[in-house]
Amino acid sequence: MEKYIYDNSNGLWYELHGDYYLPCLTIPEDEVHTIGIWGRKHQQYLREHRPIIYSDLVLSGKLFNYLADIDTQARNKLDLLVTQLAEKEGINEQLKARDQLAWVRAMNNIRNRAEEIVLKELIYGEDAV
Incomplete structure (x- = not known):
């Protein structure tokens, strides 16, 4: 299984954690x-x-x-x-x-x-x- 995948339907990257893909979400640092x-x-x-x-x-x-x-x-x-x-x-x-x-x-x-x-x-x- 790939470590990272991209979903075209929602525009999010996902990272493999165990058996699950979790979205890679971060807060932009300039918008705290x-x-x-x-x-x-x-x-x-x-x-x-x-x-x-x-x-x-x-x-x-x-x-x-x-x-x-x-x-x-x-x-x-x-x-x-x-x-x-x-x-x-x-x-x-x-x-x-x-x-x-x-x-x-x-x-x-x-x-x-x-x-x-x-x-x-x-x-x-x-x-x-």
Whole structure:
């Protein structure tokens, strides 16, 4: 048996390991991305609930670009939601100066709600893929 074979149908090289051919997959070194918590959560979601899409992204080499993009979108949306909700509810520096504990409670509440929205819409949502 040959050590390496090329599959024309998917454009991948395979290497012989024992009795099996495994795809030769590598991440291009110039495309190393840092993936934050949101990207990792979405990766776990894809791995568990959308295995075909996950495999397609891995085999095409687009997984890390995709996850880095999702992570950036989630962080930006979270920041925007926290700012908008705090403004809408009147949580400002005057409240912080007057009653720090009330400000912390309100901001934690807002952040938790914003995180739930991001999780539902970007990370676990049907249109998340």
